[in-house]
Amino acid sequence: MDPRSLDAPPHPADRDLRARVVPAVATALLSVLGPAALLFAGLSPMATDSCGPDDCSPALTTSLALVHRTLVLGGPLTAGAWLAAWLLPRTHRWSVPRIWLAGLSLLPPVLVLVLVFTLPPG
Secondary structure (H helix, E strand, O other): OOOHHHOOOOOHHHHOOOOOHHHHHHHHHHHHHHHHHHHHHHHHHHHHHHOOOOOOOOHHHHHHHOOOOOOOHHHHHHHHHHHHHHOOOEEHHHHHHHHHHHHHHHHHHHHHHHHHHHOOOO
């Protein structure tokens, strides 16, 4: 094993000059999608105003529960995937995982928005 391989910086030809593009796009999209998902998930319980909290359809209450579970579990997933996309080494070897992690960071807020906008009638 070559001792230089442990601490040596990557060869300049292996550096990915566009490594910051995908995480930057994900950051820009998350700056819009994240607050929108939080806002609409916070307003989604008002869907039960017409039927009262006890007389709403099971489909509506299940959808609302799914919205809030996705928000709670998706927050750490979004933060972890977004942070990992930024912290991966900036070499060509890590370009595909960086793209996947950036895309994964966008899924929870998009899923929350889709669930909120497709709530069944109460």
